[in-house]
Amino acid sequence: MASLAPASVLAAQASLCYPKSLEGLEKCSTMAEIKQFHSQIIRLGLSSDNDVMGRVIKFCAVAESGDLRYAHKMFEKMPHPDAFIYNTLIRGYLQCHLIRECILLYLQILQDSVTPNKFTFPSLLRACSIGNKIDEGRQAHAHLVKFGFENDGFSQNNLMYMYASFHSLQEARRVFDNMSQKDAVSWTTLISGYSQWGFLDDAHEVFRSMPEKTSASWNAMIAAYVQHNFFQEAFSLFDEMRTEKIELDKFVAASMLSACTALGALEQGRWIHGYISKSGIEFDAKLSTTIIDMYCKCGSLEKAFEVFNGLPSKGISSWNCMIGGLAMHGRGNAAIELFKKMEKQMAAPDDITFVNVLSACAHSGLVEEGRYYFRYMAEFHGIEPKSEHFGCMVDLFGRAGLLEEARKLVDEMPFEPDAGVLGALLGACKVHGDIELGDSIGERVIELDPNNSGRYVILANLYARAGRWDDVAKTRKLMNDRGLKKTPGFSMIELEGIVSKFIAGGMAHPEAKEIYAMVDEMLEQIKKMGYVPDTDCVLYDIDEDEKELPLRYHSEKLAIAFGLIKTRRGETIRISKNLRVCKDCHHASKFISKAFDREIIVRDRNRFHHFRNGECSCDDYW
């Protein structure tokens, strides 16, 4: 073998014929190895050879353990880099979401008079999608046509993806319709594109007319339903998929798990978990985290811990998820202990970890600990607090009644507080009746988040508490004028795998009569124990319809009654709500847990309440 063949010969002989000393280049897995080869290459005088250097640059630019800056440096030293090298580099920048660089490289390719090939456009178009570069994307489309790749399937699929991401679904559709060879990716991309913008009917139509569905296309449709809260449809599509004997993969499993999470459907979630174990679907880091999250949010910390403890190696998301789970259940100290364990096991925390730790402190009233970790994250981990962290701190102080400190923190933030931060402060004002402060920030919150009806409701409630009915009316009018409606509250309960949903005063349930009778019985019993209805939330409610509904038939009470009817003595009753639990329901639930000797676990918008023997795990701190 000629160990010193000139570069031109090497290039002509393509990939098979390196000098012996370059054997193994393809198998590099670390930068250290590749750098050794690079110095070999320089010694052999091949550092301008596109073929050899292309391989080196490819590793550096796109491999997991690569080094994009190093790739770029080598690229700059190439006298005549070819299209492959350009493409590879664009792909590298794309992976890092450095969109400007992708586009600049494309411009450079033209300047260098190198002809782009069909591999150039998929990455370029994808870059335009991610960076929402609409003009550039259209130009790229024009170039693609000019260079004659209009009929390249990969480019067409990426065009569809791009136009869908630009919200130009008609153009995505036009590309699709013009394709002579549609593959599974083309169909699936169109389904997801429609779904992304809420056109579920179109997505469904495309899905139905797809000739040979793959698991990815099933999943695209299932995920579409889940994301838009059509859980029933998601479950029935899932069933259909199983009857058609399509093999379920981890993506479908993940989509279904998130449906269970949203519904609080523990039994269903368990079933999917069991199915995954049986079917041999691989428990990768993402799927494990999804499962842990499902158990946390469906109210079973025990099962979540079981899965968490069984993980062979714990990724940062699993830790974050578990800490967040403890936070949500009001187990602040346990969350902090787990965080310490995480640090000991050398898993470096990130900003999300601290959101969870701080929210754990907030939910448990651990003010000193919260203060400590807020400083600690920057000082020991170099993580500068973001708006989420300020939000947690404002919530922590606000909930604890330290409104002045909360306000001071907002004033001293190094950047403009967003709706989240101010909203937390407004919420605290409502809880503690600080009209003056609430009045001063309420308008700002609404200005920053004008389409969130919840903001108006809180402000109106604050005014109502102060008896400022003119302001209540003004706020309500503003909300109505903007076409916003108060989010209707509902409660869900899953029994034998079926989720029932209740709204306050609703009669739609086939067993409504029995349920209402049970509510009456419940209230009868607990009144004997000293329960007195708390009518505060009725008085303050700004929604007329809601105001007329008797407190006693709030959705949560209906769901609990249904649970009492349908489950055996001693069984835990689990409820999920879309809003926060109201004061009266909270009060009543404590009594009910004692009167009927049941543990009642309620997930509200923010956290869990475990009612047991007349008490709640939140200690009335919420």
Add this chain to the structure above:
DNA sequence: ATAGGGTTAG
């Protein structure tokens, strides 16, 4: 080289 999944305060 292109499609589908996870953790984030109120």
